[in-house]
Amino acid sequence: MxxxxxxxxxxxxxxxxxxxxxxxxxxxxxxxxxxxxxxxxxxxxxxxxxxxxxxxxxxxxxxxxxxxxxxxxxxxxxxxxxxxxxxxxRDWWQSGEFRPAITPTFKAYLGLEATASAMHNYEAEFVPGLLQTEAYVRAIYQVARRGLSEEEIDRHVTVRITRQEALRRADTPLRFAAVVNEAVLYRGVGGAAVMRAQLEHIAEVASSLPRVRVQIMPFRAGAHTGMNGAFTLLRFHEHDAIKPIVYLENLGDAQVIRSGTCVDRYEDAFSGIQADALGPKESLGMIRAALREH
Missing domain, CATH: 1.10.260.40 (lambda repressor-like DNA-binding domains)
Incomplete structure (x- = not known):
C-alpha cells in the first residue's frame, strides 16, 4: 500500500x-x-x-x-x-518528446523499471544501458539502427540517459547488479576515445555508488548459464507484493515475462553467472586494463 x-x-x-x-x-x-x-x-x-x-x-x-x-x-x-x-x-516517458521513441512493450517495462528495488542484468554485446555514456549510446544507434534520423537518435539517447536517474533516486536508489561479457570491454564502439570515456564511466560508477555492482565474465570462464543471451531481471520491494519479472529485447521485438516458472529459471541463471564471473574488485582491474588497450 x-x-x-x-x-x-x-x-x-x-x-x-x-x-x-x-x-x-x-x-x-x-x-x-x-x-x-x-x-x-x-x-x-x-x-x-x-x-x-x-x-x-x-x-x-x-x-x-x-x-x-x-x-x-x-x-x-x-x-x-x-x-x-x-x-x-505523467511519468517522464509519457511526454510527447519521448513517445515516438518508446514502443508499447518498452513503455510497460519502463513503468516496472521505475518502481523496481533491484535490477540484475547480463549483457553479452553491450555495456548495460544504465551504465552507458551518451556518446556510446549514440554510436550504437548510428550503426545498429541505420535509417534513423538524427532527431530520432537524439530521442533514443535522451531516453537511455534519463533512465539512468534510477541509480540516483532520492528515496531509494535502484540496487543494480550487472555482469558483462569480457568482449564488451574490447569491442570498439564509436572509436577509441568513446570507449575510453565509457570504461572510465563504468569504473567511476562502480566505485562511487555502493548499490551498483559490476562483474566481468572472462573468456577463461568457458561455458556459462548466460550463453543464451542478454536479459534483465527486476525485483520489487517485499511490501509491494509484486513478483519479479524478466525483460528480453532483440532487434525486432521486446518481451516482459511474468511466468513464475520462467522467471525462476532466469534467477537461477543469473546466480550461476555471478558465481562464474570475476568479483567486483578483480572486474574493476580488468576494466582498467581494457581502458589502457583503447
Missing part, C-alpha cells in the same frame, strides 16, 4: 492498483472472462489494468470493478485515488 498517494508516481500507482484489483477479483471468486462479459469490456482491457500497463486509468472503471467485487468504502477510496494519480500526473 502507498502511504502518500499525492507524492507517488503514476507508475507505482498503476502497479499497486493492478495488484489490488486482481486480488479483489480472486477473493470475489470471479474469473477474468466473467468480469469482462458483465462490463462489456475487451479481455485485454482488464489484463492491462491488472498488470499496470495502462498509461492512465479511468476512476469510473475502478469504481465499477470495486462494485462488482464488493470492496468496502475504504478500499474504493484508496483505489480510486490511485486511478486519479494516473490521470493527473
Amino acid at each position: 502507498i502511504t502518500d498517494i499525492e507524492s507517488a508516481t503514476p507508475a507505482l500507482c498503476r502497479l499497486h492498483l493492478g495488484r489490488e484489483l486482481r486480488q479483489l477479483r480472486q477473493l470475489a471468486g470471479l474469473r477474468a472472462n466473467q468480469v469482462v462479459k458483465r462490463l462489456i469490456w475487451s479481455p485485454s482491457k482488464l489484463t492491462r489494468l491488472e498488470t499496470g500497463e495502462n498509461a492512465a486509468v479511468e476512476p469510473s472503471d475502478v469504481m465499477a470493478l470495486c462494485e462488482m467485487y464488493g470492496a468496502d468504502a475504504e478500499k474504493r477510496a484508496l483505489l480510486t485515488g490511485y486511478a486519479v494519480v494516473t490521470k493527473t500526473k
Whole structure:
C-alpha cells in the first residue's frame, strides 16, 4: 500500500492498483472472462489494468470493478485515488518528446523499471544501458539502427540517459547488479576515445555508488548459464507484493515475462553467472586494463 498517494508516481500507482484489483477479483471468486462479459469490456482491457500497463486509468472503471467485487468504502477510496494519480500526473516517458521513441512493450517495462528495488542484468554485446555514456549510446544507434534520423537518435539517447536517474533516486536508489561479457570491454564502439570515456564511466560508477555492482565474465570462464543471451531481471520491494519479472529485447521485438516458472529459471541463471564471473574488485582491474588497450 502507498502511504502518500499525492507524492507517488503514476507508475507505482498503476502497479499497486493492478495488484489490488486482481486480488479483489480472486477473493470475489470471479474469473477474468466473467468480469469482462458483465462490463462489456475487451479481455485485454482488464489484463492491462491488472498488470499496470495502462498509461492512465479511468476512476469510473475502478469504481465499477470495486462494485462488482464488493470492496468496502475504504478500499474504493484508496483505489480510486490511485486511478486519479494516473490521470493527473505523467511519468517522464509519457511526454510527447519521448513517445515516438518508446514502443508499447518498452513503455510497460519502463513503468516496472521505475518502481523496481533491484535490477540484475547480463549483457553479452553491450555495456548495460544504465551504465552507458551518451556518446556510446549514440554510436550504437548510428550503426545498429541505420535509417534513423538524427532527431530520432537524439530521442533514443535522451531516453537511455534519463533512465539512468534510477541509480540516483532520492528515496531509494535502484540496487543494480550487472555482469558483462569480457568482449564488451574490447569491442570498439564509436572509436577509441568513446570507449575510453565509457570504461572510465563504468569504473567511476562502480566505485562511487555502493548499490551498483559490476562483474566481468572472462573468456577463461568457458561455458556459462548466460550463453543464451542478454536479459534483465527486476525485483520489487517485499511490501509491494509484486513478483519479479524478466525483460528480453532483440532487434525486432521486446518481451516482459511474468511466468513464475520462467522467471525462476532466469534467477537461477543469473546466480550461476555471478558465481562464474570475476568479483567486483578483480572486474574493476580488468576494466582498467581494457581502458589502457583503447
